[in-house]
Amino acid sequence: MTEEEAIFDPTLKKKKKKKKTAFDLDAALADGGGENEAPSNNTDGGAADTKSDEKAEEDDVNVDIDLDFTKKKKKKKKPFSADDLDAIESKEEGAGEGGPQEDGNVDDNFDLDMLDFSKSKKKKKKKKDLDELMAEAEEKAEDKENGCTVEMVSETVDENSTQWGNSDRDYTYEELLNRAFEIMRDKNPDMAAGKKQKFVMRPPQVVKIGAKKTSFANFTEICKMLHRQPKHLLDFLLAELGTSGSVDGNSQLIIKGRFQQKQIENVLRRYIKEYVTCHTCRSPDTILQKDTRLFFLQCETCGSRCSVASIKSGFQAVTSKRAAIRAKTA
Amino acid sequence: MSIQNLNTFDPFADASKGADDDVQDGLVHIRIQQRNGRKTLTTVQGLSSDYDLKKIVRACKKEFACNGTVIDHPEYGEVLQLQGDQRENICQWLTKAGLAKPDQLKVHGF
Numbered sequence: 001m002t003e004e005e006a007i008f009d010p011t012l013k014k015k016k017k018k019k020k021t022a023f024d025l026d027a028a029l030a031d032g033g034g035e036n037e038a039p040s041n042n043t044d045g046g047a048a049d050t051k052s053d054e055k056a057e058e059d060d061v062n063v064d065i066d067l068d069f070t071k072k073k074k075k076k077k078k079p080f081s082a083d084d085l086d087a088i089e090s091k092e093e094g095a096g097e098g099g100p101q102e103d104g105n106v107d108d109n110f111d112l113d114m115l116d117f118s119k120s121k122k123k124k125k126k127k128k129d130l131d132e133l134m135a136e137a138e139e140k141a142e143d144k145e146n147g148c149t150v151e152m153v154s155e156t157v158d159e160n161s162t163q164w165g166n167s168d169r170d171y172t173y174e175e176l177l178n179r180a181f182e183i184m185r186d187k188n189p190d191m192a193a194g195k196k197q198k199f200v201m202r203p204p205q206v207v208k209i210g211a212k213k214t215s216f217a218n219f220t221e222i223c224k225m226l227h228r229q230p231k232h233l234l235d236f237l238l239a240e241l242g243t244s245g246s247v248d249g250n251s252q253l254i255i256k257g258r259f260q261q262k263q264i265e266n267v268l269r270r271y272i273k274e275y276v277t278c279h280t281c282r283s284p285d286t287i288l289q290k291d292t293r294l295f296f297l298q299c300e301t302c303g304s305r306c307s308v309a310s311i312k313s314g315f316q317a318v319t320s321k322r323a324a325i326r327a328k329t330a
Numbered sequence: 331m332s333i334q335n336l337n338t339f340d341p342f343a344d345a346s347k348g349a350d351d352d353v354q355d356g357l358v359h360i361r362i363q364q365r366n367g368r369k370t371l372t373t374v375q376g377l378s379s380d381y382d383l384k385k386i387v388r389a390c391k392k393e394f395a396c397n398g399t400v401i402d403h404p405e406y407g408e409v410l411q412l413q414g415d416q417r418e419n420i421c422q423w424l425t426k427a428g429l430a431k432p433d434q435l436k437v438h439g440f
Contacts, residue, residue: 240438242363257364263440314438315375315406319365 201225204268206261209254216264219253226276228288232311233271239313240267280304358430360417362439372417374410374424381429383408389427394419 202225205217216237223230230247237255238245245255278286278299285300288308298305318325359375377383383400387410391398398412412420417437424430 241440242361242438259440266440314359314361315373315401315403315409317363317371317373317401317409317411319363319371 201268201272204261204264206259206264208258212256212258214255214257214259216253216255219247220251222268226272226284227286228275232275232288235311236271236275237264237267239311240270242313242316275308278302278304279306279308356434357436358424358434360420360435360437362415362417369413370415372412372415372420374412374420375406377408377410377429379407383410386410386429387412390416390420390423393423 202218202222204219204222207215207217209215219233220230223233226233234245234247234253237253241255241257241259243255243257245253247253272284275288275295275297276286277284278297278301281299281302281304283299283301287298287300289296289298293310295308295310296305297308356378357376359373361373361375363371363373365371377386387398387400390396390410390412394412394414394416396413396416398410401409401411403409410420417439421432421435421437424435425432
């Protein structure tokens with residue numbers, strides 16, 4: 001996941017940087033202050049906005065657009081009065097949603113700029129969420145929600161790529177860097193570092209059976225989801241947990257020993273890392289083949305092929321009663 | 331211009347010496363096994379036989395305040411066996427003692 005962090009770092013820094021430059025300019029140019037202040041206000045507003053606010057904004061859109069121009073003038077005259085800041089904020093929230101419908105005169109370009117800031121802010125939030133979720137491929141819970149965010153992100157990225165098109169202010173390094181990345185991702189959607197589809201996993205359903213056994217109820221379902229042979233996953237689980245177990249009639253896995261869902265999840269995560277995701281591009285779209293006693297992981301996305309570690313249970317200490325073992329073997 | 335053969339430096343010194351002066355090579359597998367109830371057992375497999383495992387287990391027992399033993403396995407060689415969940419402890423101890431690098435340690439189990 002370090003790669004992803006590296007990719008999104010610029011955007012994270014960008015937030016802070018942008019605010020700083022905006023305020024510096026305020027101090028330096030009293031005239032330009034009005035203009036430069038607006039984005040910073042807007043970003044603050046954007047940060048404060050929660051998803052619940054978005055709906056309210058949309059309702060206000062039409063009213064706010066009418067008020068746009070008058071308020072803008074006020075703002076430029078006395079940029080530091082608190083009342084105006086509020087007014088600007090509220091107006092910009094409205095403009096943020098209504099902006100795309102407006103025509104391209106100078107003021108509107110400016111509005112579009114601000115709109116993009118607010119939007120990019122939202123986008124970042126979502127991307128971060130996505131990252132965290134991607135990091136833990138089988139943190140499921142909000143599967144459906146994530147499906148939505150992926151789409152939303154791709155939309156905002158498209159808008160963002162043109163956000164500097166009409167303004168004539170100086171670009172910061174981070175903005176340019178970001179833009180380069182966005183264009184790169186737009187042009188090569190299949191690229192490994194680009195928009196990744198989240199690898200969604202359902203949680204393993206782990207139920208205790210009595211005192212000494214554990215049932216892994218959706219074992220075969222998870223095998224299907226991972227496109228792996230149940231036997232392979234079974235071997236891995238039993239080797240890792242150092243126990244014995246079997247699949248019963250209801251296609252659930254019965255493991256000897258007491259295990260919690262969290263523990264099984266951990267082991268599954270390790271299995272996915274080693275045997276499901278491609279070691280080169282981390283795509284889950286892979287095939288596991290057996291070739292001359294070795295397992296090979298063939299990636300369908302990038303075409304790489306690499307061998308994976310064989311499953312060995314290794315040394316197993318004697319944990320049951322020795323007398324019982326002796327009685328069994330004898 | 332220098333003549334390779336007259337160099338006092340032996341290019342194969344590293345190879346013949348191996349990595350055992352500092353850390354061993356090969357993975358060290360650290361596993362956990364459940365016993366009855368809440369009890370567990372930690373096994374450490376793959377420590378180089380150049381080390382005196384008995385001394386290691388003695389130090390570990392003292393450090394982790396647990397019992398432990400060395401088991402001679404025909405296939406896996408000498409295996410360290412400690413009582414309780416000592417996975418974290420043994421990982422830290424092995425790296426601190428310089429017996430293995432962190433990336434050589436492979437922790438199995440839940």
